[in-house]
Amino acid sequence: MTTVAAPAAPKVSPVKRFLRHLPVHIALLALLFIWLIPTVGVFVNSFRSADAITSTGWWTVLTNPSGLTLANYNQVFSQEDLGSKFLNSLYITIPATVIPTMIAAFTAYAFSWMKFPGRTVLFLILVALIVIPLQTTFIPIGKMFNNFLFFGDINGTFLAIWLAHTAYGLPFAIYLLRNYMGSLPHEVFESAAIDGASPVTAFFRLALPMSVPAIASLVIFQFVFVWNDLLVALIFIGANTDNQPLTQALAQLVNSYGSGWQYLAAAGFVAMIVPLLVFLSLQRFFVRGISAGSVTGQ
Amino acid sequence: MDPRILTALEVVIGVPAVLVGYIYATEFVLRFARGRWRERIRPWLWLTPTLVILTAFLIVPTIQTVVASFYNKNGSVWRGLDNYAWFMNGPGLESLINNILWVVVLTMGTIIIGLAVAVLADRVKYESFAKSILFMPMAISGVCAALIWKFMYWYQLPGTPQTGVLNQGLVSVGQSPVPFLIDADFKIDTFALIFIMIWMWTGFGTVIISASLKSINRELLEAARVDGATEWQVFRKITLPLLSPTIAVVSTTMIITALKAFDLVYTLTGNGSYDTQVIANEMYNQYLNFGELGRGSAIAVVLLLTIIPVMLFNIRRFQFQESIR
Numbered sequence: 001m002t003t004v005a006a007p008a009a010p011k012v013s014p015v016k017r018f019l020r021h022l023p024v025h026i027a028l029l030a031l032l033f034i035w036l037i038p039t040v041g042v043f044v045n046s047f048r049s050a051d052a053i054t055s056t057g058w059w060t061v062l063t064n065p066s067g068l069t070l071a072n073y074n075q076v077f078s079q080e081d082l083g084s085k086f087l088n089s090l091y092i093t094i095p096a097t098v099i100p101t102m103i104a105a106f107t108a109y110a111f112s113w114m115k116f117p118g119r120t121v122l123f124l125i126l127v128a129l130i131v132i133p134l135q136t137t138f139i140p141i142g143k144m145f146n147n148f149l150f151f152g153d154i155n156g157t158f159l160a161i162w163l164a165h166t167a168y169g170l171p172f173a174i175y176l177l178r179n180y181m182g183s184l185p186h187e188v189f190e191s192a193a194i195d196g197a198s199p200v201t202a203f204f205r206l207a208l209p210m211s212v213p214a215i216a217s218l219v220i221f222q223f224v225f226v227w228n229d230l231l232v233a234l235i236f237i238g239a240n241t242d243n244q245p246l247t248q249a250l251a252q253l254v255n256s257y258g259s260g261w262q263y264l265a266a267a268g269f270v271a272m273i274v275p276l277l278v279f280l281s282l283q284r285f286f287v288r289g290i291s292a293g294s295v296t297g298q
Numbered sequence: 299m300d301p302r303i304l305t306a307l308e309v310v311i312g313v314p315a316v317l318v319g320y321i322y323a324t325e326f327v328l329r330f331a332r333g334r335w336r337e338r339i340r341p342w343l344w345l346t347p348t349l350v351i352l353t354a355f356l357i358v359p360t361i362q363t364v365v366a367s368f369y370n371k372n373g374s375v376w377r378g379l380d381n382y383a384w385f386m387n388g389p390g391l392e393s394l395i396n397n398i399l400w401v402v403v404l405t406m407g408t409i410i411i412g413l414a415v416a417v418l419a420d421r422v423k424y425e426s427f428a429k430s431i432l433f434m435p436m437a438i439s440g441v442c443a444a445l446i447w448k449f450m451y452w453y454q455l456p457g458t459p460q461t462g463v464l465n466q467g468l469v470s471v472g473q474s475p476v477p478f479l480i481d482a483d484f485k486i487d488t489f490a491l492i493f494i495m496i497w498m499w500t501g502f503g504t505v506i507i508s509a510s511l512k513s514i515n516r517e518l519l520e521a522a523r524v525d526g527a528t529e530w531q532v533f534r535k536i537t538l539p540l541l542s543p544t545i546a547v548v549s550t551t552m553i554i555t556a557l558k559a560f561d562l563v564y565t566l567t568g569n570g571s572y573d574t575q576v577i578a579n580e581m582y583n584q585y586l587n588f589g590e591l592g593r594g595s596a597i598a599v600v601l602l603l604t605i606i607p608v609m610l611f612n613i614r615r616f617q618f619q620e621s622i623r
Contacts, residue, residue: 021421021422024418024421024422025422027414027418028415028418028419028422028428031411031415031432032428032431032432035431035432035434035435035497035500036431037450037463038446038447038449038450038463038497039434039435039446041446041449041450041463042445042446042449045449053461054461055459055461056459056461057459057460057461057462057463057466058449058461059463059466087300090306091302091303091306094306094310095306095309095310095313098310098313098314099309099313099314102313102314102317102318103317103347103348103351104348106317106321106344106347106348107344107345107347107348109344110341110344110345114337114340114341114344115337115341116338116341116342119341122345124613124616124617126352127612127613127616128609128612128613129352129356129357130612131554131605131608131609131612132356132360132602132605132609133557133558133578133598133601133602133605135578135581135597135598135601135602136359136360136363136364136598136599136601136602137355137356137359137360137363138359138581138585138594138598139359139362139363139366139585139591139594139595139598140358140359140362140363140366141355141359144354144359158302158305158306162309163355164355166351166355167351167352167354167355167356168355168356170348170351170352171352171356174348198325199325199340199344200321200322200324200325203321224437227439228438228439228440228441228442229439230439230440230441230560230561230564230565231560231561231564231578231582234564234582234586235582235586238586247439247441250441250442250445251441251444251561251564251565254441254444254445254448254565254566255565255568264445264448265445265449267445268442268445268446271439271441271442272438272439272442275437275438275439276434276437276438278437279433279434279436279437283430283433286437287433287505290436290502291502291505291506291509
């Protein structure tokens with residue numbers, strides 16, 4: 001990332017340049033401070049006792065740093081059973097990421113490198129489906145899941161939410177991968193075809209390995225999206241507490257002013273840790289995945 | 299060991315294996331097809347899984363929802379536009395007003411702050427660090443953001459020590475604390491919810507606008523400065539017009555996000571109490587709490603109708619992109 005030097009200033013001392021930029025620094029640092037404060041507050045509170053949290057503000061720790069404890073985290077995993085909710089989130093998220101990515105890869109390849117009538121129209125429908133509100137599908141899908149193929153009633157099961165997330169994630173996944181696959185050099189595929197490679201070979205040997213950056217962005221985006229989802233879980237897992245993900249359990253805790261309130265901060269950090277680690281370690285891919293739908297002409 | 303681990307493993311390995319097997323099987327089957335037909339049939343075989351899933355889970359259900367919105371509670375009696383009339387005379391108007399507020403404030407907020415940060419951060423050495431901090435809330439779920447801000451907005455009765463940052467701030471300048479999340483006067487609670495969303499999404503605006511800012515020709519700006527333009531004039535007359543297509547794109551994303559707002563309202567104000575209800579929460583309410591399938595469907599259709607203009611904009615933008623590809 002290149003920063004641009006101050007305008008038309010051939011030899012300015014660093015001190016002078018800093019002073020000239022002082023208002024910029026102040027504005028930016030103030031904003032960053034505002035952006036960080038809420039998270040810092042919860043983090044501090046997650047190490048304070050229930051009494052301390054409800055009687056004094058978290059900032060009092062700055063002047064009186066005593067009585068910090070890990071008890072909240074202990075309680076989160078033992079009493080509130082958030083450990084099993086954490087596992088549920090993993091069970092839901094991993095298949096709901098792997099399956100749509102696979103299907104999207106085949107489809108994106110067909111849209112990129114095969115010719116068929118209606119290709120453009122079908123893709124425009126896909127672009128439209130990206131933003132369709134999920135609400136318009138809930139009631140009919142719920143009915144369909146009451147007696148789904150030979151599985152019987154699957155509402156409240158992982159199968160239901162895997163299927164739902166697969167369908168909801170597909171349009172964007174195909175869009176993202178197709179934009180990338182479609183911009184690969186066509187000479188590669190032409191010469192492969194001349195050498196007698198079938199589309200299956202070209203897909204597995206060429207398109208897939210060459211699209212790894214786009215696939216990585218997609219996987220990370222879909223993973224974080226499903227992990228953070230509340231609405232789809234409320235609809236398709238609903239009251240089946242055995243299968244509820246972390247977000248659902250946490251939403252109930254936030255809603256209730258009763259017993260759970262004191263270790264809310266700790267519970268929140270448990271829920272945040274996975275997406276935050278993903279963000280911090282794979283930031284480049286994550287940002288690219290989220291921006292993919294929006295960046296113009298790049 | 300939890301038997302569900304086994305199921306999940308089966309699915310994670312089994313489904314991709316079946317898919318790969320399917321693609322190889324199509325090639326085997328296509329050997330029996332002749333010449334041109336092979337090329338004609340193959341794309342459709344590759345598209346079959348997607349077409350089946352999207353038809354069964356998105357397209358057909360949407361049509362069914364539109365139809366169901368004209369029927370009564372359990373879909374047995376034709377009701378015409380009754381459900382829509384009920385919505386507009388009942389909870390609908392308030393929800394629509396709130397959603398409009400969400401659209402306007404969220405879009406303006408993320409774009410103005412996002413633009414400011416993109417332009418300011420462009421001049422400092424810690425630019426990528428600043429953008430990372432701003433973008434981080436994007437990785438957090440709506441539920442976690444709700445929890446984080448519940449501590450910010452926390453309210454204690456006047457006279458007792460405040461535990462929320464904002465109310466402590468108010469008290470220390472001599473004001474009385476405000477119960478931000480239940481105070482419906484001037485829609486303080488709705489604004490409080492929208493501000494959380496701005497906190498979550500500003501980083502997105504910054505990153506995209508910043509990428510576009512980097513692609514502006516620096517010599518153009520330099521030439522204007524040499525000609526005596528002030529920094530503000532350069533920004534107003536050159537940078538901003540060049541950024542406007544990008545700003546339009548960010549706006550569409552923010553409009554859709556605002557129209558679909560659900561998690562924060564569900565989590566922080568008990569699914570839309572204290573006049574904070576929005577369309578998505580009202581739909582959830584009618585469907586899952588009251589079992590009103592006709593009314594729920596009608597609300598979903600209203601949501602769809604509000605999103606259609608953005609959908610058309612996206613299609614046109616996509617067509618334009620393809621034409622210059």
